[in-house]
Amino acid sequence: MATIPLLANPVPWPNGARCAACFSFDMDGESLMHIALPREANKRVCGLSELRYGPTVAVPRLVKIFAHFGMKQTFFVPGWCAERYPAAVDAILAGGHEIGHHGYIHEDPYTLSRDDERYWTERGLVALVKATGKKPVGYRAPSFAFSENTLEILQEFGFAYDASLMADDVPYLIANDGGDLVELPSPMAMDDWPHYMHSFDFGTTNQISSPARAFEVFRSEFDVMWQHGGLWVAVWHPFISGRTPRAAAMVELIEYMQNKGGVWFATLAEIAAHVRKVTASGAWTPRVERLPYYDASPIPALSRRLAAE
Amino acid sequence: MIQNPIPWPNGARCAVCFSFDMDGESLVHLGYGPEADNRIASLSELRYDAEIAVPRILAMFQRYGMKQTFFIPGWCIEHYPETIDLVLEHGHELAHHGYLHENPNKLSAEEERYWLRRAIAAIVKASGKRPTGFRAPSYAFSRNTMELLVDEGFDYDASLFGDDIPYLLRHPAGTVVELPSHRALDDWTHFMMSRDFNWMLPIQAPERGFEVYRAEFDACWNHGGLWIAVWHPFVSARLARAEAMERLIRTMHDRGGVWFAPLSEIAAHARACMAAGTWSPRVHDLPYPRGPIPELSRGAAN
Numbered sequence: 001m002a003t004i005p006l007l008a009n010p011v012p013w014p015n016g017a018r019c020a021a022c023f024s025f026d027m028d029g030e031s032l033m034h035i036a037l038p039r040e041a042n043k044r045v046c047g048l049s050e051l052r053y054g055p056t057v058a059v060p061r062l063v064k065i066f067a068h069f070g071m072k073q074t075f076f077v078p079g080w081c082a083e084r085y086p087a088a089v090d091a092i093l094a095g096g097h098e099i100g101h102h103g104y105i106h107e108d109p110y111t112l113s114r115d116d117e118r119y120w121t122e123r124g125l126v127a128l129v130k131a132t133g134k135k136p137v138g139y140r141a142p143s144f145a146f147s148e149n150t151l152e153i154l155q156e157f158g159f160a161y162d163a164s165l166m167a168d169d170v171p172y173l174i175a176n177d178g179g180d181l182v183e184l185p186s187p188m189a190m191d192d193w194p195h196y197m198h199s200f201d202f203g204t205t206n207q208i209s210s211p212a213r214a215f216e217v218f219r220s221e222f223d224v225m226w227q228h229g230g231l232w233v234a235v236w237h238p239f240i241s242g243r244t245p246r247a248a249a250m251v252e253l254i255e256y257m258q259n260k261g262g263v264w265f266a267t268l269a270e271i272a273a274h275v276r277k278v279t280a281s282g283a284w285t286p287r288v289e290r291l292p293y294y295d296a297s298p299i300p301a302l303s304r305r306l307a308a309e
Numbered sequence: 310m311i312q313n314p315i316p317w318p319n320g321a322r323c324a325v326c327f328s329f330d331m332d333g334e335s336l337v338h339l340g341y342g343p344e345a346d347n348r349i350a351s352l353s354e355l356r357y358d359a360e361i362a363v364p365r366i367l368a369m370f371q372r373y374g375m376k377q378t379f380f381i382p383g384w385c386i387e388h389y390p391e392t393i394d395l396v397l398e399h400g401h402e403l404a405h406h407g408y409l410h411e412n413p414n415k416l417s418a419e420e421e422r423y424w425l426r427r428a429i430a431a432i433v434k435a436s437g438k439r440p441t442g443f444r445a446p447s448y449a450f451s452r453n454t455m456e457l458l459v460d461e462g463f464d465y466d467a468s469l470f471g472d473d474i475p476y477l478l479r480h481p482a483g484t485v486v487e488l489p490s491h492r493a494l495d496d497w498t499h500f501m502m503s504r505d506f507n508w509m510l511p512i513q514a515p516e517r518g519f520e521v522y523r524a525e526f527d528a529c530w531n532h533g534g535l536w537i538a539v540w541h542p543f544v545s546a547r548l549a550r551a552e553a554m555e556r557l558i559r560t561m562h563d564r565g566g567v568w569f570a571p572l573s574e575i576a577a578h579a580r581a582c583m584a585a586g587t588w589s590p591r592v593h594d595l596p597y598p599r600g601p602i603p604e605l606s607r608g609a610a611n
């Protein structure tokens with residue numbers, strides 16, 4: 001196959017690495033059930049048992065696997081989960097991993113007023129500071145629901161990066177008049193949910209792939225990032241990808257990546273800091289995406305169509 | 310990968326139970342009530358359960374000398390006495406799966422108790438003894454289920470997903486051994502397609518579904534886990550899948566070190582290890598506090 005460079009502006013990764021990789025995890029725990037079904041969460045014991053597997057069984061397993069390989073990763077933890085699962089938080093921190101912000105109780109910013117979104121973001125922040133002793137620098141919107149107000153709120157609270165968006169294969173900047181933020185993008189294909197998640201409670205009834213099929217997707221994403229200098233960010237959930245057969249496949253993938261060589265394994269905070277550094281030194285120029293994308297919706301071009309409805 | 314691995318009998322690497330939920334036409338009656346008799350194609354698909362699929366499974370298990378567990382709603386037990394006799398003659402366990410596949414998440418505690426007892430009576434009548442195991446219809450273990458199971462003297466439940474090995478459910482009134490499985494091991498997600506149930510997943514080739522089961526088995530075998538298939542005779546014992554099932558059974562036997570047992574024996578083994586002090590399960594307290602958690606209301610104190 002012709003080796004046509006597919007990326008317009010590959011990042012100069014540290015020590016000449018071919019690509020950067022982070023296994024990031026969203027430790028959602030039962031927050032998903034409480035937010036989706038607040039009044040009957042406690043009667044859905046089976047769904048709850050599946051979600052509790054994340055902080056209680058899977059997180060210690062993941063920490064052990066990454067300790068074996070000497071890798072540091074990023075765990076996005078809703079504030080409520082940090083309060084409920086101090087042992088999981090301690091295990092993550094003891095492993096040297098980063099903890100990022102993932103809302104307070106997985107509230108969906110799309111459904112919130114600006115004032116409510118700010119309230120829950122601050123509450124999640126306070127909970128993480130209390131649990132970890134420091135302010136998180138990274139954010140991933142619950143359900144990727146980055147809203148029209150999110151950038152300003154993240155700027156107000158001094159975040160360094162976001163990891164919720166999908167507009168490129170390499171880091172880029174999201175900017176408004178108030179400044180900019182590093183965006184560390186990853187596509188839906190890198191999320192474990194579409195491959196494995198099947199839940200009556202959430203009305204998600206995907207067919208469940210074998211680990212081999214799902215890792216075919218994750219590995220092909222990695223191979224192309226390695227070939228072209230991109231960024232590989234897994235968006236996985238401990239209760240899904242930390243189950244034993246999938247964890248075993250994860251170990252195989254890590255060995256595959258390490259054997260291939262030239263991979264910079266880092267936390268998202270380290271990747272964001274590297275982006276700032278090479279941007280400041282002039283070694284690399286990121287693409288900039290201005291937010292909000294539109295002055296308002298609906299956009300004026302739709303007016304004739306909407307008037308006809 | 311497992312923090313508190315359980316010592317399986319005779320140094321086995323893992324425990325395996327092919328458990329079957331013989332739902333029969335209960336699903337159609339529950340879903341359609343007075344319209345059920347009009348859905349003849351679906352009824353025919355589900356009658357395949359007791360008439361064709363279960364005898365086929367029993368013959369296969371007999372070839373491999375395996376005793377397993379059948380969860381059967383009380384109504385099906387009453388309607389298919391010959392099938393039930395055959396299951397019992399072959400030495401398999403008959404366990405509780407509701408009376409008419411009613412969904413406990415939709416019932417009051419009183420209603421749930423009524424249907425639970427009615428199905429126990431059907432099992433006692435058919436087998437001469439009370440069931441020790443329960444799997445909630447549709448996995449819909451409710452806020453009341455735990456207390457009801459303790460009250461009725463159940464030893465284990467097999468409806469939850471909270472670990473890779475047995476764990477203990479604890480309630481002020483008593484304990485129940487939880488034998489967890491997972492939806493990846495349910496055949497419904499791989500092979501079921503039904504307009505009547507508004508369930509429109511594409512149907513996988515047997516190899517694709519069994520690729521998932523085999524990956525689950527490999528990991529269990531490597532790490533000392535518990536592998537419980539949650540299959541439906543009318544789904545998994547159709548000819549092409551029954552062949553794939555036999556290939557998987559042969560793979561497991563050839564691998565060796567697998568403890569095949571009915572779930573009641575696995576639960577009893579877990580209790581014996583606890584009593585002997587050779588293993589400590591994770592413990593999970595039920596019920597959860599009622600109502601929305603207070604943190605959901607804005608402004609609640611931290």
Ligand SMILES: [Zn+2]
Pocket residue numbers: 026028102106142143
């Ligand atoms: Zn999440």
Ligand SMILES: [Zn+2]
Pocket residue numbers: 330332406410446447
């Ligand atoms: Zn059933």
